[in-house]
Amino acid sequence: MTLSPRRSLLRIAFLATAIILAAAAGFFSWQSFYPVQAAAGWRVEVSQRDVKKAASVVPLPDGGLLVSQELKDGQGNILRITPGGERKVVIDGLSKPDGLIAARGGWVFSQEADDKPVQMLRDGKLSTLFQGNSVQGLWDDGDYLYAIEDRHDSGRVLRYRWSDGELNVVRERLDEAESITRCSDGRLLYTQKNLGTLRQLSDDGRDPEILGGLNKPTFVMCDERGIWISEDSTHRARLLLWDGKGEPQTVLSFLKAPQALVPDGKGGYLLAEGGRNRVLRLTPAN
Structure with missing residues (x-):
């Protein structure tokens, strides 16, 4: 036919x-x-699998880990993984638990949801430090705890004083600011995901851009190697290392929604890769 x-x-x-x-x-x-690719001089391997929406990681003194599973609507939690691989939920019923850091002999965590507190778990007791809205990044300076809110045009940088609980708004009207950290030279840096920028918190409030052209930067951390930045993209995301000059180096590529990076205490790093529900271990090749 x-x-x-x-x-x-x-x-x-x-x-x-x-x-x-x-x-x-x-x-x-x-x-x-497509498998994650490491730059020359680095090795990457999977440290933990089946960690739902892994967002933040805290290595424990006994060799175990605390990991936040960033599920929403009260389905999120903070998971403890022992050195032997046993798992136990430490805190349940959370909504997008994102920030998680060690501080003052305990652990401070946030929830990236409206009207949720920043809380502390210490000696088995849970306490509320202050209230926030969609708090994502946390940074402890010793005297102060900094928190940054991930909101459209209404995010804030909050500063909590440990000595007396005083809470100050350091910055406001930020758009999709997600992570904050202090470098050894004293600079406070924060990311703005939608603008693709890394900015420096300045006394005059202008907050100059120190690095731009990034693809959804979410997490920032400083150490002796430089400034680490992870990109919260679901396709071909990168982990970058920048020495403050020229273009940043791509240390890991083909990631899927990477989140927090922390030193593992053994010369390497742990990276929460939320898009693949796992934690990666990054180590120098030499």
């Missing part, structure tokens, strides 16, 4: 559409499953 010209064109169009859709599906599948 001979097809009419019109039916032939429709068939060609259908086949072309099917090929395009299949190619797109294959491309995104490839990006999701």
Whole structure:
């Protein structure tokens, strides 16, 4: 049977559409499953699997880990993983627990949801430090605890004084600010995800951009190697290391929604890769 010209064109169009859709599906599948690549001089391996929406990691003195599982609507929790691999939920019923740091002999954590407190777990007791809205990043300076809110046009940097509980708003009207840290030279830095920038908190309130052109920067950390930045993108995200000059070095590529990076206490690092529900270990090759 001979097809009419019109039916032939429709068939060609259908086949072309099917090929395009299949190619797109294959491309995104490839990006999701393509293995993480480490730059020369570095090695990467999976430290922990099946950690749902891994967001923050805290190494424990006994060799275990605390990891926040950033699920929403009260489904999130903070998970303790022993050196032997046993798992126990330490705190349950949380909504997008994101920030998690060690401080003053305990652990401070935040929830990236409205009207949720920043809390502290110490000696088995849970206490509320202050109230926030979608608090994501936390940083402890010793005398002060800094918290940053991830909100559209209404985020704030909060400073909590440990000695008397005084809470000050250091900055406000920020758009998608996600992480804050202090470097050894005294600078306080924070990321703005939607703008793709790293900024310095300044006394005059201008907060100059010190690095731009980033792809959804979420987490920032300083150490002796430089400034580490992870990109919260679901496809082809990177972990970057910047020495403050020129372009940053890509240490890891083909990540999926990486979050917090912390030293593992053994010369390497632990990276929460929320998009693949796991924790990676990054170590120098030499």
